[in-house]
Amino acid sequence: MTTTKGLEGIVATTSSVSSIIDGVLTYRGYNIDDLAEHASFEETVYLLWYGKLPTEKELAEFKGKLSSQYAVPSEVMDMLKQYPLNDIHPMAGVRTAVSSLGLYDEKADDMSEEANLNKSISLLAKLSTIVAAFSRLRDGKEIIEPKENLSYAGNFLYMLNGNEPDEISEKAINKALVLHADHELNASTFTARVCVATLSDLYSGVTAAIGALKGPLHGGANERVMKMLSEIGEVENTESYLKDALERKEKVMGFGHRVYKDGDPRAKHLREMSKQLTGITGETKWYEMSLKLDELMTNQKGLLPNVDFYSASVYHSLGIKHDLFTPIFAMSRVSGWLAHILEQYDNNRLIRPRAEYIGPPKQEFIPIEKR
Structure with a gap:
């Protein structure tokens, strides 16, 4: 066996979600430069999940489904209010809240394609609500309900600040979300795929990915x-x-x-x-x-x-507190995680690499009374 530290240069799977070839990043074959300049985050998510850019009708339907899923179960919000909000990093709160969402979804273990797509839409929407709610609760402010007429980027800023954002602020968040949406087999995406390759549920895969993103060498x-x-x-x-x-x-x-x-x-x-x-x-x-x-x-x-x-x-x-930077990264990257999770389910094989053993070669067992 040949060992490669950090799996650098190792090709672990095939994927049609995104690529990095000769320094060029693409989502489903579309250059990131074109998407960053011209696409909304919602269009980008649709591309990642469905493999094509949406028509106007498809995009409107997709936005409608997102808007209907922003609300977080009251049980999860009640738990969020009990967290030691001023003593933990927001990523720890986000990780726990996302895991809790699975407890209140009766379809959590339904592995059908339709159920997993519906859960993906729900998770994408609810993650932005959770991040905004965490920030407002720890500042002693009331949680703000989303508005149906706003974009994903605009709604997040509205739920965070209580005011509808100006055009440049909304554009900035939208562009950042597009740019962070996916990045081939990065640490958190690989973590998500390893998790769901055991046929664990979608919530487990996203929770595992959030844990990986929390680290300062990745999302932090x-x-x-x-x-x-x-x-x-x-x-x-x-x-x-x-x-x-x-x-x-x-x-x-x-x-x-x-x-x-x-x-x-x-x-x-x-x-x-x-x-x-x-x-x-x-x-x-x-x-x-x-x-x-x-x-x-x-x-x-x-x-x-x-x-x-x-x-x-x-x-x-944009006036965003520094420890919210990584949760915003998660709000974007969850779209890529979910695209990879869906792809993993579609053509699954348990991910089980080997390790090169470097411990003592052979030891003789000594009974405890003679040690």
Whole structure:
């Protein structure tokens, strides 16, 4: 057996959901650049789940189904209110709440294609409600019910803040959701597929994926990027901060990616959005610091920014609390997880790799009285 640490370069399955070929990311064959510029998040989800872009009628029907599923069971909301909201990371609350949803779905163990698609729509809708509710409850605010006439992105901002978002804010969240929707066989997606390959239910697969996304080397990276920018404070401190960090051999978050050698194709879209939003808020320093770090890391280390890097200043400029960055990632990536879960169910085989044993070769058992 040949061991590859972190399974780097190992092809573990076939998939038609998304691809990364020669540094180009596609969803079902559509270039991420085209989708980021022209598609709504709802169109993107439809593409991931049904394998094609929707017609106007299909999209309207899909949006209608989403709108009907935003409400979270009162039992789950009551449990959410009992969480130690100010003492836990939102991802821990989201993980537990999503797991709880399965307790109140009588179709949770129905493995038919129709039932799993209906559960997928329900989970996508309810996840945004849960994230917004968590944020408002810990701030001592009332939960806000969704509005039927708003987009997925717009509804989230409305449920979070209590005001219908302006066009640029809604566009920013929509674009971020599209860009984060899927990314081939990343850590959380692989986790989801391993889980449901045992023929466990869809809620278990998504809960497992959320647990994987919670880690700072995956979904938590953009939160740590914003922490870094806050520590830098001002543009003129950027170079000295980076110099000290590199001398201490600290990991600079938001740079490099295992599958991209020439840069993450998603980063440029969020870079432009960061420039726009920081200009509107008058806090251009967040964009300027990011751009300076980008230039220094590229020149000094040959590392280019990934999707997490500029998303941090985008979310910050929208007034979103830093520890909500990863839950918003989950709101998007659940669409990709569900696409892969449905694909796994459709052509399933238990995922069971091997491990190379490196312990002692052969030991003689000694009875306990002689040890």
